[in-house]
Amino acid sequence: MSRKTNIIMPTDEEDARINQGIALDRDNPEITEADFQDMKSASEIAPALAKVRRVRGPQKAATKRSVSLRLDQDVLEKFKSTGPGWQTRINEALRRATVAH
Structure with a gap:
């Protein structure tokens, strides 16, 4: 399945009309460099x-619990090196171990 989209770029004339509309919008003026300098952070x-x-x-149905668990560094790194989902894979390995015993 292709993820490419067909993006149609505006012509120079269309782009000029768009920019003119932006310039005429008094309720939403374009931000200037001075505006950027005067901005404050949300925390301020x-x-x-x-x-x-x-x-x-x-959760709708609590199926898992959060626990703190100490693992050997090499075991942890091995699971993490397999990419996203490593915690789920540890859970699956522990489940297989409990079934085996």
């Missing part, structure tokens, strides 16, 4: 809002 303007941290909502 609204510190309470800037500290809001989004967290994952509750």
Whole structure:
């Protein structure tokens, strides 16, 4: 399956009309270099809002528990080297070990 999209670029005339519309929009002017220099960070303007941290909502059915586990460095590196999903693969290996015993 191809992921290429057919992007149609505007002609020079269309681009000029778009830029003219942007220039005439009084409610949303183009940001200048001076505007950038005057900007403040969100934590300066609204510190309470800037500290809001989004967290994952509750699971519909709690099927797993978060635990702290110490593993040998070489074992951990081996699983991590296999890429994303390494924690799931550790879980699968532990499940196979419990079934075997």
